[in-house]
Amino acid sequence: MAVVLVGFAESLAAIETIWDLLDSGHDVRAFSRGGRTPPIGHDRRVRVTPVTPPERDVDATIRDVVRLADRLGGPVCMPLDDAAVLVLDRVAAERPDLVVAGPVRAQARLALDKRVQLDAAARAGLLVPATLVVEPGSTPGLPPGPPPWIVKPALALEVVGGRVTKGGARFVATLDELHEELGSRHDTVLVQPALRGGGIGVFGVAVSGSALAVSGHERVRMMNPSGSGSSACVSREPAATMREAADTFVGIVGWQGLFMLELLEDADRQAWFMELNGRPWGSMALATARGLHYPSWTVAAALGRPVDVGPSPDTRPVLARHLGREALHLAFVVRGRIEARRRSRHGLSPRPDLALYPTVLTTLRSLLTWSRGSRLYNARRRRLRVLAADTLATLRDAIPARGR
Template sequence: MAVSDRPRVLIGFAESLAAIESAWCLRDAGFDVVAFSRAGRRPPLASARSVRVLPVPAPETDVAASVAAIEALVASERPVAVLPLDDAALLLCDRLATTVPLAAPTGAQVLLALDKREQVELAEKAGFAVPRTTLAHAGSSGEPPPGDGPWMVKCALAAVERDGRLSRPAGAVAARPDEVRTIADRLGAPALVQPLLDGVGEGLFGFAAGGDILALSAHRRVRMMNPRGSGSSACRSVDVDPEVVAAVRRFLTGAGWHGIFMIELLRDRAGRPWFIELNGRAWGSMALARRRGLPYPEWAVRAALDPDWRPPPPPDAPHLVCRHLGREMVHLLAVLRGARGADAGRWPSRGATLRDMLRPARDTRWYHARRGESVVLARDTWATVTAQVRRRV
């Protein structure tokens, strides 16, 4: 491969949901892109043109070896910046013994990005509506769950390090107090216990610097990959809620945040937005932002290279729906299979789902769809569907 004279950015992990769109965003901005991936995997990004994907030991096997391998890549590739794309990469890159600029939070901001206990506390101080929250610990009865069930029990840490290995324990819903303790024991880490809220997921995105929040955008979920609850398979851009902006400004100013951010919310049936969490790195729905002219990954790198840099005013872009082909197929398969047990009363109907998903719409765009890169879309779709089928089997 010919040596590029473009400034190089190292990104990772290449298998994260944000990887493909972030890599293309940086390429379009004039950067050479190298991505690190867990050894033994070949993510769809590896099929992208002009993007090199290099292996490092998986942090789920050896955190220290993963950090050392990323440091070696920094030394050999000499990037102008490193852009972590997921929580594992955020934790690892904060430990790099190198002076390369990180296009991500550092120091106390990393702790905030990875610890939901700190996020909940700061969100309450900032004036967000926050679900009543108690803590549960493995091997301990902990505090009583708040109010009546059911409750969402989720790990308080975005990445758990134990015996030199990283894990990301998945939360679950508890119907009884004894189930809260069972789930907390399975997580093996501090857990947040909150009443299960019914509503629609939203996100507020932007760039924070010096107490200002700039280049704001927002979206709302249209469908989830799993109708029971999961990441979105389709999302729609919406107008930014000014009341939410005020709380976000207080939250980020209190944190001393600098760079891109995502605040995840859940809007209940009464229209009240509830704070869920902060994502301090690139997020999965980056495709929607980019289609609307908001290249957040590029801006994260620009800000890392120049602390005084500020993004230009966002374009007056029309609202769009962005769909992930593989996740939409998983959603459709789940609906066609039908509901079981407690899900029966709120499961989407087959007819309505088919009409919604097959109806053509001018305002629709697709994740990872790019001229000349059809192999990337095909591989990503196949990997998404087969991973979910294997999990169910």
Template sequence: MAHVLIGFAEALPAAEVVFSLLHAGHRVSAFARTKSLPLARLPLEALHVVPAPEHDAKASADTLATLMHGDTAPDLVLPLDDAGLWLTNAAKIAPDRIAGAVGPAAEVALDKAAQVDAARASGLAVPDTVLAGGQAAIGTIAFPAIAKPAPAVQVTDNQLVKGDAHYLTGEADIGGLQGQLAKSDTPYLIQPLIAGQGEGAFGFATSDGVVAWSGHRRLRMMNPHGSGSSACEALEPDETTRQRVTDFLNHIGWRGPFMVELLRDADGTAWFMELNGRMWGSMALARRRGLEYPAWAVAMALDPTFRPEPPNRAGPTTVRHMGRELLHLLFVLRGPKTDMHRANWPRFSRSLAAVLKPARGESFYNYDPAHRFYFLKDTAWTLRKALKR
């Protein structure tokens, strides 16, 4: 069994990853920007504080490189979010010690423009996309639209930056975005705003093809304006989706766990949104159904011939994040910020009934029988963090 360093520990799937690795017999350490995290309550070998890459990217990479050096260093590092994926590659750790994307695969995982090109070439439905940047005029856009940074993260002046998405409802918004692009080196993807339900296709890519398929459908977003899920249900990807996602993964040379985000519209078209090329937020749902993607990522890093056994999918089909569910209610109460969100805004009574519906502990994110009350601590931390903003 291996000693695995994971990070960033602030990432949404962190606790589920710890539980997966511990159950597989591994020792786990984590790196984070602070030690004031609920994850510190779990049986970690160590919780290492590294300089925040958002403040000093080089110091952060140098610190991680030092952590992975020496006789007592962890055997492997497993990135949990985009910042962690960038950091593990920036630290110049040997590729065979990274239980995640490296080299060109990591570049694609952090480049949404490259993902869009690969998805289109693989037959996935891709919204009409304009790549905008610099002084060039944006051109004609169909409203409403959304503009999102092409890089998942990027380094500017030695600071790791994650840009914000912008809703575009008219020419005035285009003018504002054009002014921002002229001052920045960040390209943006502009796509029509599609109404639909979020889905995810998960699996484990090997040289023999994709195995251990699974997926989710979003039931509620934490923030109905657009965010990660607060509740989701199991969904098996259909054969067409599986084939096109497989072609996409082959196109980019992907190996190991993956999550492809899709948006299914009223006509049934599953539009490609992006690839999550690291651990993803709804890992709890996969794990409850026997799909131990984090442990499998480590197993493949230790033995490239590893193939997971077919899981027993007997667990709950719906999983909820208690803290995010409570925040969902607050967002619903505040109401929509724009007219374009008003038509599909959730009814508070319906959301309240769904959030208050009783459920067993295993039906919540970050629940583990060996650490029964951890998910309550995580709930409190989630609420405190959100309400301080």
């Protein structure tokens, strides 16, 4: 087995990914943004080293990670979030002898640039929303389709003034709102029709140009009904056409290792490509619960070892729920319903995203229902301190967001 250095340790996918690597016998070390202990730090098997946050000084982050990798004698490195993809890509450029179980060079650009992803998805035969790319300071063309639209950053993150920054997404309902939003942006953005539907994911591990152990999930609830990561999701077997599209996609781009294709399924059951996640995703608990060991398989592939994905997993549905995010989902719904009533009472134009919000009563019913086959993210019998720390961290991190 290998020494595997992962980061950032506070990322959503960290706990389940690290546990999968530990279950496979790897010696896992992690780096985190300095300042506090991440939830996985409460697992005594994992040594966590703080590094300079890339949002403060990305060059210092890279130097810190290089020193850490050198001290560990050249571990296998795995990114757990987009910031780590950027950092480890640059670390690999300085230490080309390091094995990175994640995207580097052209693959890193693909993982971070949605424009490249949309082009690859279209070539793979996936449905891609009509998209207007707007550079900062340019005169935008006509937006695609009728309103409402969503304006979102073209890059998952970028470096500005030596710091990693990330733009936000916003729904707009009129041309005036669109032009106001574009005028306030300093990053390249994508303008797309605000499609309605449910989020689905298609996962797999790519080895030698083929997608293996392809599985999927369907979002049951998003933490923020306006658009965010899920707070609950259920396993769902992808259709044969989607499996073929995933295989074509990884073959076209030459992908290696784990991947997630994030899609939106509309009322006509048409699946529209949204983005590629080229690092572990938030619902990794759902995969590992079904015996799909994507992180361990990715490390094996990076080391040139045989990847044995074993028999097909049990197809019975598994529901995975994140305790902290479920609590935040309720808070978002309450706040959204209050805002919708306020706008109606004062004769303000409706916000299109608020139409996606369920009622508070419906939300309470769904949150309090525990079905057979349900499990919690980040929960193991002898690791309950990790679950408690993760739940508290999730709630704590949301407080400044609500204040903003």
